[in-house]
Amino acid sequence: MTAASGAEAPPLVDTHLHLDDTRFDDDRETVLRRARQSGVRAVLSCSTDLDSARYTLALARRFAAGDAMPAVGVAVGVHPHQAGRVGSIEAALEALERLAAEPQVRAIGEIGLDFHYDFSPRDVQQELFERQLDLAQRIGKPVCVHAREAEPTVLATIRRYPRVRGVLHAFAGDREQAEQALALGWYLGVGGMLTFRNADAIRAVVSAAPLERLVLETDAPYLAPVPHRGRRNEPAYVALVAESLARLHALPVEAVAQLTTRAAVELLGLEF
């Protein structure tokens, strides 16, 4: 286990979590310190709507990176679940563009399409997804994309924004969809699902993908990896994802850490 091995732990990046979630209200700083002890040098906290984006940015300003804390980067965006509630799309886009100019903001996200829950009308999801991709293309920022039972439409959409690079977070598509995303220069986000007993399909796709194009994530507080499945997830557990990926690729965890961390730095322009 790599947990709590301090400076010995290989450097890791958690490219997708939700630090603004109320489940971190009592111990957010402790959670970040624990992540740093497990080797996590940087995290990207993704927002879900404008209020979430503003609050996440305030949190990132509060926690300065250092020997005991990971760097906290922010993604600002409207999640497909919230798309139906933004009101004026014009006003939302203007607000996002202002927020995206802040130095802590590394990406536009979490954006995308969710045809599993359909919490927002699909046409509104699609319009907001496209407008946020257009914003990312104009300001030169990468994107963090959520695709649930919507991979073909997501792929067809991102293809129309050729200057945008991003990550398909918690990727659960098939091998052909993975290959399409990789051919577009995109990255695949690998998280706790990799450790789930019933995730053979995801393991098959991930074992065939080049490590240079995989980035690690937790999606904390959701999707905790085994042996924490069903409990609150936290960024320190990205080390468990790295170990699982290392077993799958039959490589030392240090090699997996090095390659996935380099991929995350390339995509997100993180500094630590």
Ligand SMILES: [Zn+2]
């Ligand atoms: Zn998420």
